[in-house]
Amino acid sequence: MTSLSTAAAGAIDAFKIYGKDDSEVRALDGVTVTFASEKFTAIMGPSGSGKSTLMHCLAGLDSLTSGSITIGDTNLATLNDKELTLTRRSNVGFIFQAYNLIPTLTALENITLPLDLGGTPVDQQWIDTVVDAVGLRSRLNHRPSELSGGQQQRVAVARALASKPRIIFADEPTGNLDSRMGTEILTFMRHAVTDLGQTIVMVTHDPVAASYADRVIFLADGKIVDELDNPTADHVLDRMKRLGS
Amino acid sequence: MTAPVARLTIRGVIARKWRIFLTILAVVSGVAFVSGAFVLTDSVKKSINDVFATLSEGIDIEVRTSIAFGDEATAERDPVSIDVIDVVTAIDGVRLAEGNLLRAATVIKSDGEPLRTSGPAFGIAWVGPDGLDGRTIVEGRPAAGPGEVTLDKSSARRAGYEVGDTVTIVGPAGKDDFVLVGLNGTGKTTNGGGASIAAFDPVTANEFLGAENMVDSIYIAIDEGADRDAVMAAIDVALPDGLQVITGEQSAEETAGAINDIIDIFGNVLLGFAAVSLFVSAFLIFNTFAIIVSQRLRELALLRAVGASARQIRTMIIGEALVVSVIATLLGILAGMGVAKGIVAIFNAAGAAFPSASLIVSPRTIVASTVVGVGVTVAAAIVPALRAARIPPVAAMRPELGFNSLQKNKRLVVGSITTGIGLVLFSIGVFGQPGGTSGTLGLSALGAILLFLGIASLSTTVAAPASRVISRVLPLPFRPMTRSVPGRLGSRNAQRTPRRTASTASALMIGLALVSTVSVVASSVQASFKEQLQGSVTADFFVSNGPGNFQGLPIAFSERLSELPELSAVSPFRAATAQVNGDTKQIGAVRGSAFGQLVDIDLASGSVESLDDGKILLHRDPARDYAVQVGDTLSILWLNGTEQQIEVGGIYDDATIAGNWLVGLSTLQAVSTATPTDFFIGAKIADGVDIEDARTAVEAVALDFPSAEVQDQAEFQQSQEDQLNQLLIIIYGLLIISIAIAVLGIANTMALSVFERTREFGLLRAVGMSKRDLKRSIRWEAVIVAVFGASLGIIVGIPLGLAVTTALPSTFITTTVVPVNTIIIILIASIIVGVVAAIGPARRAAKLNVLDAISTH
Known part of the structure; x- marks a missing residue:
């Protein structure tokens, strides 16, 4: 692994405020953070800590009240809806907790969807690599309803990788899976970073999942309160207990 | 449309084929009217023109x-x-x-x-x-x-x-x-x-x-x-x-042209109903797409998240509408040929014997049907498509952030303005009557459309409170519903999505508003006519050519009746065209000595007998317009070019039967040798003669004129009312099609809602609700929506009817009647409509497997 990785994405002085005056809620309260390329970063924190909001804003799905977000060299605040769409299409991949796939498209069509939408030619070799890596070769022509939860999630990971995005955001990707399938997905995500050179930012509240990451960032009340490099599950659990008390 | 968007579109339509089936059906019926009207008029015209071409070939x-x-x-x-x-x-x-x-x-x-x-x-x-x-x-x-x-x-x-x-x-x-x-x-x-x-x-x-x-x-x-x-x-x-x-060609063209004009009127009536049913269909289409979009919120947001542009989403939804509309248009054109064939068959069964049975589908028919079918469907899907494109990508993870709809106040303003403009246009059309018949019709139709759209928009605001009120005030048999759990659920569900309730109800509103309008006008015309007839007819017998026969009676008939000793006064009523001071008018010709005893025209000045001295009588309205009094002269130009100066012999107030102008029979016979026939003959029984004896005598003469129908006062009145009723039945029959589409709309909305609430129903069943109660709650919801729509229709339709009644000339309308019976029937029918529309969706909801329902996400 190289230590000279550049920043894939970052936030500077990010504020996200809902409501006004008395009912004001600071979902992000001045977050500054960078995510290195070719690294696997986990964002952790209790419910309402702002971890999902941070991820949505980083991914250009939601906008900040103030502050700036960059993906690569691009400041998202300067983009209109059309440019944001293009950025998401080519630079960002997504893995959600559930409902990741378009029910009317086959597994393969779902995987190539971001490329198809952009009219980008499909890099067949890369798709083959991804498909084989997630072990879906035999299920490519099935509709999502014909796939198990774990298989659906693997299709989602493959789709996130398909366009070789600068960064992939995963929102509780194992939240809906049993532990064996969860392990499978996490192993694969680790593999994607280590061997395929991808960059992943994952929101989770599961210490075991976080232990697959290179680095864990802890959020509470909209602020970054701690971080940990090369975590193990025990370490993470330990930190969380401390944060909770 | 790029390949992946096209793929998503096609797959989207296929995946939802049953959900858009009813939408297709609605479009099909509208298009069928359009293509039917064109196919019918083209085919009949062609065959009639062929006959005249053949007839004139040697001339x-x-x-x-x-x-x-x-x-x-x-x-x-x-x-x-x-x-x-x-x-x-x-x-x-x-x-x-x-x-x-x-x-x-x-x-x-x-x-x-x-x-x-x-x-x-x-x-x-x-x-x-x-x-x-x-x-x-x-x-x-x-x-x-x-x-x-x-x-x-x-x-x-x-x-x-x-x-x-x-x-x-x-x-x-x-x-x-x-x-x-x-x-x-x-x-x-x-x-x-x-x-x-x-x-x-x-x-x-x-x-x-x-x-x-x-x-x-x-x-x-x-x-x-x-x-x-x-x-x-x-x-x-x-x-x-x-x-x-x-x-010879010109002569044939003229004759065929006159018949073609009549066929065109018939075709235009069909097109009018096509417009109504397409307008209603537009609501159904709009609703279906709006619901489908909201049900696909997460899917659409996901597409946005993985890189679909707002434009691609918009294209996809409109593309779906396009696919639906093309299928529906094709089916509609075919159905239209069926409609044309059916109408020809009905006419043939009635003895019309149309010369040729081959149907002509001209390019114009296909173009017009396609423009209308595709246009209406796509137009109705535009707003849902725009709404879909506005879904933020973040809704893929947080569906609660899905829609930011038009604000309540903004909708109130837009709705009020649209309603206002609609009312103004309608009023100008009805009262101002600019540009003749087509101007009046066009302007009032445009006004009505805007009015309906405006009310539909405003009704969103009142949908929730109105549903609450309706569920409280529905009559006794339903009373227990309002307290039970299914009753409460049904009512709450109707209030839950006011926008959906309102647009579903609005579709029903249109058909029922038109029915209300027509019934107010018709009842008023009928009542006025009856009143006038009772006040003005003094003849004991009327002889006419029977309903639906537009040929007049042979003039020999009235001459033979005049000879009967049982009758004291006999006069035919004949009509001629003439220009009075340059304006073309229909002028009636009667026997002055008898007419006064047969019809009370409420003479204001002069005498009826003066007709036999070659004078003219006129109603007070034209008397005022031409500023003439008894003793003045009017210049009359008859159709054959004879011009006469005729003295005014009297002015009368009641034009119900006499029309606005009357001359003596002798006057007409002296100027024109055109073959006369009589519209009707009135006769009065001589003093001391028994009515039955007189009738026997009249019937004996009528034996020689088999097409004639002898009626006494009551029968004459009844036959006039029957004619109006027949017209009403046809109008109601055609409007029923638009109501049927609205019923499809309610069924569709309910079916889509049931699909959406799968989890909810599963939960209800899991905590112990019976299938029967579940069905009842869905049925109740549909009834509330239907009654809401019917109420809107009545509230909008009756004032429109009253406005039209007011605008009609006072010679037509003397009494204004609001037909309470019809209104009650509409309300009861709407309850039935709700129950019928809920049958399918309720059954489907009851069939849901509890476990499956809960575990679906």
Whole structure:
């Protein structure tokens, strides 16, 4: 692994405020953070800590009240809806907790969807690599309803990788899976970073999942309160207990 | 559309095929009306034009009397003396000239009843197949002398006659028996397009048809190689004044054109109903797509998240509408051909015998149907598509952030403005009546459309409170519902998505608003008519030609009645066209000595008897417009060019029966030799004569005029009302189609809602709700929506009806009636509509497997 990785994405002085005056809620309260390329970063924190909001804003799905977000060299605040769409299409991949796939498209069509939408030619070799890596070769022509939860999630990971995005955001990707399938997905995500050179930012509240990451960032009340490099599950659990008390 | 968007679109339609099935059905019915109207008019026109083309093929030139003003095709011309035939024949280049004579003549069937035809019943002069008018002999030979006749084959068959039988025919002067020597036909067809045609040789025709050596016009064929223009010029020079020369083609075109105009009116009525049902369909389409979009919120957001642009989402939804509309349009065009065929079949069953059964689907039909079907569907899907494109990508993870809809206040403002503009346009159209009939119709239709859209938009605001009120006030049998759990759930669900409830109800509103409007106007017209009739009719008997027969009565009838000692006063009512001071008017002609005893016209000044002195009577409205009083003179120009200065002999207030203008019979007979027929005859019983005896005497005369119908006052009134009722039944029947579409809409919304609430129903069933209660709650919700729509329809429709009633001239409307019965029927029907619409969705909801329902996400 190289230590000279550049920043894939970052936030500077990010504020996200809902409501006004008395009912004001600071979902992000001045977050500054960078995510290195070719690294696997986990964002952790209790419910309402702002971890999902941070991820949505980083991914250009939601906008900040103030502050700036960059993906690569691009400041998202300067983009209109059309440019944001293009950025998401080519630079960002997504893995959600559930409902990741378009029910009317086959597994393969779902995987190539971001490329198809952009009219980008499909890099067949890369798709083959991804498909084989997630072990879906035999299920490519099935509709999502014909796939198990774990298989659906693997299709989602493959789709996130398909366009070789600068960064992939995963929102509780194992939240809906049993532990064996969860392990499978996490192993694969680790593999994607280590061997395929991808960059992943994952929101989770599961210490075991976080232990697959290179680095864990802890959020509470909209602020970054701690971080940990090369975590193990025990370490993470330990930190969380401390944060909770 | 790029390939992946197209793929998503097609897959989207296929995945939701059952959910958009009802939408397709709605579009199909609208398009079917459009294509049906065009196919029908094109086909019927073609066949009728073919008949006239055949008939005029051998005619190079026609000579007829000229008219002073008005429409060449439909004018009642004075006849031409048969002496002119000789004048024309003598001209160089004329090969053959023959008289064209056509008069009303009814065939009596073998069972003694008059043959009823959907077209006119004619007796004609015909020299045989060697003549110029293109008729052929299908069987036997042409009539060659007194006591002989040929009938068109279809009439002969329907009347039960074969060649050799004796046929009784009633002509203008009375009836006579003839031997059927042959069957005639027109070109390839063996019937007269709904008319019955009895053909006599010219001499017999002249006598039996009472033509008095006159003919309607003269058909001329020229020598081979002769220059038609030169021959026409020569004829023109030789003709006496008041006659004109035209080409055979022009004559055929005029006749066909007049019939085509009538067919066009029929087609336009169909198109009008097409517009109504398409408008209603638009609501259904809008609703379906709006619901589908909201159900696909996460899917659409996901697409946005993985890189679909807002434009791609928009294209996809509109693309889905496009696919739906193309399928629906194709089916609609086919269904339209079925509609046309069905209408032709109905008319044929009624004896119309349309000459050709082949349906013509012209490019215009396809283009118009496609524009309308695709246009309406895509237009209705635009707002849902825009809304879909506004879904933020973050909704893929947080669906609660899905829609930021039009704010309540903004909708109130937009709705109010639209309603206001609609009302103003409607009022201008109805009261101001700019641009004649088409201006009035166009403007009030546009106003009504805007009004409906505005109300539909406003109704979103009141949907929730209205649902609450409706669920409280629905009558007793439903009372227990409001307290039970299913009742509460149904009511709450109707309030939950006011936008959906409102637009579903609005579709029903349109049809029912139109029904309410029509019923207010019709009830008022009916009541006013009854009132006026009671006030103005003093005659004991009315004789007319029976409903649906537009040919007048032979004038011999009234002459025969006048001779009866049982009657004290008899007057026919005849009509003529004339120009009064340059404006074209319909003028009635009556016997002044009798008319005053038959109809109370509420004379304000002068006397009715003055009619017999050659004076004119008029209603107070035209008297005011022309600023005339008794003793003043009016300049009357009759159709044949005769101009007279006629003195005003009286002014009256009641025009119900008399119309606005009256002259004496003698006045009309003196100026015009056009073949007279009578609209109706009124008669009063002589003093001391028993009504039954008088009736027996009148009926005895009527035996010689089999198409005539003798009615006493009550029967006459009833038959007038029946005619209005028949018209109403047709209007209601066609509006029912738009209501049926609205029912589809309710069923559709309910079905989609059931799908959406799968989890909720699963939960309800899991905690112990019975299938029956679940069904009841869905049914209740549908009833509330339907009653809401019906209430809106009544609230909008009745004022519109009152406005139209107010705008109608006071001679039409004397009383305004709000038909309470109809309103109650509409409300009860709407409850039934709700129950019916909920059948499918309720059954489906009850069938859900509890476990599956809960575990679906």
